Amino acid sequence: MGSRRAGAAGASPAAAAAVKTSIVALAGALGLTLAALGTVSMRVARKVVTPAGRVPDTELLAVDVPAQTVTLSRTDDTQLPGRYGLFTTGTASYVKVGAVLSLDGTSVKRKLLTQITPDDRLSAAAAFSGWYYDAPEELHLPFRTELVGSPLGPCPAWFFPADGPTGAPSDTWVIQIHGRGTTRAEALRAVPVFHAAGISSLLVSYRNDGEAPRSRTGTYMLGATEWRDVDAAVGAARRRGAKRVFLMGWSMGGAIALQVALNSAHRDLIAGIILESPAIDWRVVLDYQADLLRIPAPVATTAVRALDSDWGSRLLGLNAPIPFDTLDVVARAAELRHPILILHSDDDGFVPADASYQLAQARPDLVELEVFQVARHTKLWNYDPERWTRVIRDWLDRRAAGAGS
Template sequence: MASGRERPGRRRAWIAGAALLAVLAAAAGAGAWYGSDQSIKVVRHGTSNTRVLAVEDGLVTLEQTPQTAKPGTYWLEWSGAHTMLGDIVSRTPGRITRKVLRGPAPSAGTPGFFGNVPPGDPGVAWGIGHTEIMVPTELGPAPAWYVPGTSTTWVVAVHGQNGRRKAELKILPVVHRLGLPFLDITYRNDEGAPPSPDGLLHLGDAEWRDLEAALRHAQTMGARHFVLYGTSMGGQIAGQFLARSPLAGLVDRVIMDAPMLDVRMTAEQGARNLHLPGFVAGLSNQVTEWRTGIDTDRLSLIRHPPKVRPPLLLIHTVPDTDHPIQEARDLVAAGRRLGWPIRFEPFERGEHTEAWNVDRARYDRLVHDFLSPAQSSH
């Protein structure tokens, strides 16, 4: 009789356990799909994230947000205008006051976008003349900004995931002073560029072919050698180009800023940011592979370094919570074993791709010194 009374209890326990497992599986699946979206979904960003509270004597006071409270040099854009803002002068509860470094000041009450990338094109951002050219890619023409120079070594810049080419303009003043032509490209799924067949990002696995198309087009304009500059996912695109393109041998030097060096490590960091269990990162990569057909393991420049390995300047901020600095450290260790000349320059402050913002003088000096041999050798 006792065993008969226990059976219903056991049955209820099994049902409850099965229900819990179903809930956990559904939650893990939802987390994996969301993580995959964070990696490969095309996103267009908004236009306002703060408001001007006061303006006086070359100072602008903004609403305090996680963005406006960051140290360093940033830009405020509003209604087609922009200003460069310096470090924080003062702060009170809910208010951040910064110095105006360049450009007009907005009026109080103006909503604006506070960001870490230059506004507009080379002319708007730095007053440097340029033309817009169209690069013929396998999917159709993709726009690029071209700034002429006196050298046959060109700097070709590649922005990151869901970014815009204006993000690469931080190094333009240094490149221009050295006389190196500058080509700032777009690639599939960018605004103005053709979409990918599936409408998704491929984390460099396909985008490197658009970079190759840009270099081929640059050759028709007189380029003979190249320096690649890639930020965030742009670093992975540059790495896949070095691994797969027959033009890789024309690259003299590479600069990577906060690059995506290992898709798995990036996914694990994303899971940590969302306070999800570590195994969700693996599931997320599996979903990404299923949706795109890419091999995420192959997209590790640490485990699968490119065969062509020109000198690399690797810049990364220590607090980066998008692509953990451990990716950079692991690449340096791999490079040491392979004899790959990597100059690693960590910045103690700054979030993702904000090394220039927190210490422009040091960043510009590093880029200048690294590019000077390229300028003098061709």
């Protein structure tokens, strides 16, 4: 024992210097690692809140003009049955595609539903879309373009009036709220089912979506501020004679709809909420996407902490931290007061259905969950329009019966 202590105390100056050098090197490496972690985490956090344009996600491999078919690179989305849209560039910016005609390991051939001529030239870089309709005129229903006054200024909207049971203008409205990185055109495919039910549709825009006014920072707040623009639309509906208002939110629009239901001064007007592939708990969504993109867990965790903190929000240029606890509607389930219909696909691929299941379990008295398979994110109408329409129509009929009782 004594000789070992003496040996340690008598270490040579060279050995002591080597130990000190190793400690300094390790500290430096740790510092660089933490700095790199912080840098990557902030990039991830910034991407979450920065509105982005449409990103090509498939390749247009061939167009057969005589047969009116298009061949696309095969992905989980491009191989889906049903009717979809394809954003591209060239002589056409948007074309519609229909049935899958054939597929192999790398490509999918689909029927073209938009006429393409020999003179047309389409870019190979394309984005596959569930919109199908990209302009209100395509519905062949009366509509008008309006402006909804919001806290940031006028927000463009489309209004599709419907007649009530007596033939007079309907006093029941639905406000359609599109998702992240899209516009109000996303919700056009939902208008016919509501119009047939005698419900007028208002398709709204909200801050930083590329159509509505830009906030000072120009960033998304994942529903924490956007709900105010939609709430302004609810108030406008009330002033124009609406007695009942449904909210329908798509993806991030679902998060916005839920915040309106929880915070609006017009909550008494809300008759129910329909959620399509909704973001109900953002932590679940961001964890899933980080795993999908193979982002290391420490990076993803640090990114969420940055978004939810004073220091992080300052570095990211946000007006305030993103309140993930406030946006977690599963945790706030006891506060809900309105009937909710959720439509979600188990293989959504972007917003997992976990929180939808959890909300349905937390509030079975209010929440009905209709689970799809295969349909992917916000493409449930495209994949199975008959079922999608029937589920919403039946749910609306039950609400109407309840209102009349």
